[in-house]
Amino acid sequence: MSESLEKTQLSKVKRGAKRALYDKATAFDIIDSALMCHIAQTQNGQAFVIPTCHWREGDYLYWHAHSQARNIRGVIGEPEKICINISLLDGLVMARSAFHHSVNYRSVTLFGVPELIEDKAEKIRHFELFMDKVSPGRWQELRPVNDAEVKATGLARIKIEEASIKMRAEPPKDDPEDYNWPVWAGVIPLQRSWGEAETDPLQSESYITPNTPSAF
Numbered sequence: 001m002s003e004s005l006e007k008t009q010l011s012k013v014k015r016g017a018k019r020a021l022y023d024k025a026t027a028f029d030i031i032d033s034a035l036m037c038h039i040a041q042t043q044n045g046q047a048f049v050i051p052t053c054h055w056r057e058g059d060y061l062y063w064h065a066h067s068q069a070r071n072i073r074g075v076i077g078e079p080e081k082i083c084i085n086i087s088l089l090d091g092l093v094m095a096r097s098a099f100h101h102s103v104n105y106r107s108v109t110l111f112g113v114p115e116l117i118e119d120k121a122e123k124i125r126h127f128e129l130f131m132d133k134v135s136p137g138r139w140q141e142l143r144p145v146n147d148a149e150v151k152a153t154g155l156a157r158i159k160i161e162e163a164s165i166k167m168r169a170e171p172p173k174d175d176p177e178d179y180n181w182p183v184w185a186g187v188i189p190l191q192r193s194w195g196e197a198e199t200d201p202l203q204s205e206s207y208i209t210p211n212t213p214s215a216f
Helices: 024-033 120-134 147-152
Strands: 036-043 046-057 060-066 082-094 102-112 115-117 153-159 162-168 186-189
Touching: 024 046, 024 082, 024 102, 024 162, 036 060, 046 120, 060 120, 102 153, 115 120, 120 147, 120 153, 147 153
Parallel strands: none
Antiparallel strands: 036 046, 036 082, 046 060, 060 153, 082 102, 082 186, 102 162, 115 153
16 A cells, blocks of 8 residues: 655645545656656745756655755755645646636645755765666766766755645546537647757767656
């Protein structure tokens, strides 16, 4: 039986509760299937939402940014609770009325107080984990990171515990009197795929194209 997420006043889904889940394994799958998340935080009464790439190890979601970036500097000192959302669009739901059009999607929203990771060896280990998510096996081929790069890059994490999942994977739900309306209705799935690699115009040698990730 899968471990459950913590359901709190913040994480409990109130609107569309029938689409809510609190299953940690499902949350992990959504997190691992996406490359980008959006981090919401407040500073001096002003709300900010910052998109960034993320990865997961165990029960923690990690992200990196420049050491002076807002989503890293906000972790220094006494950080406040933040909110992170990850969403995947799976298809367009085409109904018989404009009102009942929708989308099929998977989404996870997390709450928690972030932690800053400052140990050099741990930072480098996580840089490799992140690179392996972006392009499996590429880290070993790259020029090794140097001290200046490690210092310039901040690393933070949040524990995946206070969170909720919301998802839709259904055909359209029309009003009964509209089911005979003469228009096509159904789902148009979104199919994701990486395009053909485009070589850097400044590169003169020919090399093997890197691996692409399974995440989007």
